[in-house]
Amino acid sequence: MRNIAVFAFLFVAHFSQAQFSIGVRGGIINASFNYSELAAGQSSGERLGLVGGLLAEYRFNEGFAIQPEVNYVQRGDKKTALFTLPFISNIETTNEVRINYLEIPVMLKGGFKIGPARLDLLAGPSLSLAMSGTDKTKIVTTNLITNTTSEDSYTNDLDFEQDIQKSDVNLQGGAMLSFALGGSRFFVDGRYIYGLTNLSKTDDVEITNRGISLTAGLFFGF
DSSP states (O other): OHHHHHHHHHHHHHHHTSEEEEEEEEEEEEEEEEESOOOTTEEEEOEEEEEEEEEEEEEOSSSEEEEEEEEEEEEEEEEEEEEEETTTEEEEEEEEEEEEEEEEEEEEEEEEEETTEEEEEEEEEEEEEEEEEEEEEEEEEEETTTTEEEEEEEEEEOOTTTTBOSEEEEEEEEEEEEEEETTEEEEEEEEEEEEOSOOBSSSSOOEEEEEEEEEEEEEEOO
């Protein structure tokens, strides 16, 4: 019991000396799905989404910190399929999925100061929970005989019981560059997001999240 009490005292004493900051961040993410396979004529592309949230930094010393966050993130995918009837018609189908996530990353930070600036490398896991999502389909048909084009589109809400997994576990890694700005610090943050969860509800294909985000924000009380 004495050893436990001493350990607890030292831990609390060390933690109380840590510098604490809170902050906000916002920016964009270029997101996509990674498919284990695609059907003939299909191609997958990226879609831009928004990122925004709150973060806290516990800096234990000059070189190391931990940074938990709560973010709103838009992820998804844009998939295109082209079907051709020679000399008759081309049918191009674009399927765009957008999923709105509540994301909770816990980032480990290690870095150093460069004059008034500071450079940190970031790495850590994140848990994402889908709040809502849409699946928008656009069909463009070109009649090669009459040289006319028609377009049809419709949007459905995603059904997380049938269409796609609601929760997602990711790994994130990147870098943050921050600058002293009065009593606060301005920062820019770039990350790569690597999904670990198979989002597919079928056995035919595996789908995982991918993305590159770029955000900026402010720390207060640094």
